[in-house]
Amino acid sequence: MIRTADKHAKIIEAAIKVFSRKGFFNARIADIGKEAQVADGTIYLYFNNKYDILISLFEEEIGKIILEVKLLLDSEAGDDPRQMLRVFALHHLRMMDDRRELAEVLQMELRQSNKFMREYRLTKFSEYLDIISGIVKQGQRQGIFRGDVLPGVFKRAFFGALDETSRLWVLSPDHSYSIEETADQITNIFINGIMVTDQQ
Amino acid sequence: MIRTADKHAKIIEAAIKVFSRKGFFNARIADIGKEAQVADGTIYLYFNNKYDILISLFEEEIGKIILEVKLLLDSEAGDDPRQMLRVFALHHLRMMDDRRELAEVLQMELRQSNKFMREYRLTKFSEYLDIISGIVKQGQRQGIFRGDVLPGVFKRAFFGALDETSRLWVLSPDHSYSIEETADQITNIFINGIMVTDQQ
């Protein structure tokens, strides 16, 4: 055999392709098997069922994204919460743009999955959002962000804004605005919106 | 005959309940029929297929929401774009809170539908978003919103923020913050973020 090319990873990769193409419910296990060049039955050696593939996909991929963005924050944002928000936004949008297929799966399926798998907690996703509220809290401690902003509301608003904006590209890949421009626009709105100002 | 108790509306109403409970794909036509107290076959007298129910639901319900919010904007926001954003946000969040089942369907299924029904355009949804960009443009004309903010980006960011925030309640109905408080938080961030300021 040509290298035990980590079947698990191969299947996840294939699932991203197939789910992004057809959506979770319309995707057949056979499609994933074919894409991964693996027999249908093999998939069940690595995953319990179809949902399990989706959940594993979420947790693993978001896990990677968290690592990436934390690294970037450490290396490029110094101690400035404004810069941290910028870095976060830019990384998020770049990632969505670079990895269209993954982006599509996250955007389309992540919400639903919450629902019909109520038992399952998307722990990694929560962790991702908590990076944002962490930044806000830090800014408030430093006195440069207004204290009356609720970090728990802000994190959702900020993520929602990024997510909704990037959906534009996923659906119609011909940007009218550049990633950098868009990230700037959004971050500026939020930063101005949350800063301590002298007037008012 | 007992006055055709508008079967169409009855089916849509039932579909909202069923889709919100089980999600589009897990919902059975039989479930909708049962909920609407109508035979399975009857549904096909009013809709072409299962997708068609979902699409009709979207367009009709969002249509109603558009009418409501436009009325409110006329009657309560005067000519002040800031106030208009407030009214829009508050109405959106209130609506999501009052009509949980509809909210759930919109949040969970609206995204996907775009995808597996690529042919279909969600015209009403676009119209809804364009209310936001209209407000921004008006504010820019009046010189109270910064001219460098792109209305097409802003509308998505603002909607995304509202949408993501309200998902919190839909999934776990025990608010920690009130609707009004949350609407205020979000609107404040965006208004401060977009205002023309003297400093900087």
Place this chain on the structure above:
DNA sequence: AAAAAGTGGGTGAATCCTCATTCATTTTTT
């Protein structure tokens, strides 16, 4: 005005197809 036809919305059992999952068998690894 009674009887006979006609109309069409409504019905729900039957059809027919699509997969997720299983497992007996084969192939590869140790």
Place this chain on the structure above:
DNA sequence: AAAAAATGAATGAGGATTCACCCACTTTTT
């Protein structure tokens, strides 16, 4: 030659859609 991994045909459940039939009501004929 065991043990482990992989295969893919067969199974069986589920569910969207169809369609032959019903019946309450309206229109036409007698």
